[in-house]
Amino acid sequence: MSKPVRFGVLGASDFALHHMARAIHEAEGAVFAALATSSEEKATPFRAFVPDLKVFTDYDALLASEEIDAVYIPLPNHLHVAWSLKAMAAGKHVLCEKPIAMKAGEIDALIAKRDATGLVCAEAFMIVHHPQWQRLRDLLAAGEIGTLERVEVGFSFDNPDAGNIRNRPETGGGALGDIGVYAFGCVRFATGEEPVTITHAEITRENGVDVTAEVSARFPGFAYHGYVSMRMAPFQEARFHGRKGLIVVKTPFNAGVAGLAEIEITDGQGLRWIESFPAVRQYVVQVENFVRSVKEGVTYPWSLEEAKGTQAMIDAVFTAAI
Known part of the structure; x- marks a missing residue:
């Protein structure tokens, strides 16, 4: 052994x-x-x-x-x-x-x-290890909902504690760094596409920290709109809207903690079904994948280059913000 x-x-x-x-x-x-x-x-x-x-x-x-x-x-x-x-x-x-x-x-x-x-x-970036997101990526690649036209992502929670590191500029706080990683990274992972341009970026700041950001972007094949906030009631959902169908990702980020991981699929004939992933512990799976990379040389599912792509999108949002 x-x-x-x-x-x-x-x-x-x-x-x-x-x-x-x-x-x-x-x-x-x-x-x-x-x-x-x-x-x-x-x-x-x-x-x-x-x-x-x-x-x-x-x-x-x-x-x-x-x-x-x-x-x-x-x-x-x-x-x-x-x-x-x-x-x-x-x-x-x-x-x-x-x-x-x-x-x-x-x-x-x-x-x-x-x-x-x-x-x-x-x-x-634990979500890439979850079968919920791997299944979504496969469905999009297979054309289950036709040509992808629009993606919408919302992720919010309320954190008014001024002493929390997320609310302190000197510790790298802010909504975009904390949860924008998910709102942007999930789309890049699921579609394999990179944003071409940020078409709209509106940031609300408190004490030098971005607490809410609303972002629109153009990817090569689809339009993106999303928001992240540390000053709103808890919510998280991602929608992938195609020409022939729709996929809604329920509890896309804190699966098993904030709610049940599900994807709701509506196909071109109007047939709707839900696929659930109740027993997956994504943090454990993440560690086990890391261990396999260390011990067996298996490619880790989220490279530094992929992480850099998400950070580049965050950087672009700050540059484009009004």
């Missing part, structure tokens, strides 16, 4: 505690072996499910440990590139939360380091 990939987590974030650290612990071929955090107290809830967890009070000390093969990075957005580069310099594979960079050009350094070291470095 081959040895598991031993993960260290940099930072005791709530998201790591409630989702990714647990996914690493449960994933086949992976071991949640270590946590780096500023205090032992922050490690306590992690030890509730991994009693023998090794705890470092220094990030560099974790990276220096020969007992760690890979790191998961859930740090604030503005720290992602620097710590991903440090981790690869220490010989660790990297799975870093989205957005992996604040500007598309910053990802070039990660690509260069990945290629120079032969390590796996990837953005944790």
Whole structure:
């Protein structure tokens, strides 16, 4: 039996505690072996499910440990590139939360380091691992709804906490970086197309942070319209409207957490049916795919180049914004 990939987590974030650290612990071929955090107290809830967890009070000390093969990075957005580069310099594979960079050009350094070291470095864009999105991509490619004409995506939640990192410019906060990654990346993944131009971009800001963005864009084959907001009631949905039919993706991003993952398909004859994916845990699948990339050299489903494409669209929205 081959040895598991031993993960260290940099930072005791709530998201790591409630989702990714647990996914690493449960994933086949992976071991949640270590946590780096500023205090032992922050490690306590992690030890509730991994009693023998090794705890470092220094990030560099974790990276220096020969007992760690890979790191998961859930740090604030503005720290992602620097710590991903440090981790690869220490010989660790990297799975870093989205957005992996604040500007598309910053990802070039990660690509260069990945290629120079032969390590796996990837953005944790979990939806591409979910069969809901893989099924949608296959349906579009097969022409199930005819020629794709329009895509609409909405993703919102209400986060008024001024102290939250998503609301602080110095930590790389903002709706576009936090959830625009999903609203743009899902369309690029499902269709395989890249935006030609941003035709409209309207951003609402509070305290130097984008809290709502409404975006229209033109892709080679279809028109796109979407919005993301951190100041609206929770909602998420994606619609792919073709000449002959329609596909609605229900709970497209927080599948299994915010609701059931479903795709509702209406074909050219008006026949409507729903396909559901109730048992899939996309964070666990993401870790298992990462492990296969590390151990077997299997191509990871979301490359740094693909992550760069989404960030380039975010950059273009900021440039075009009124």
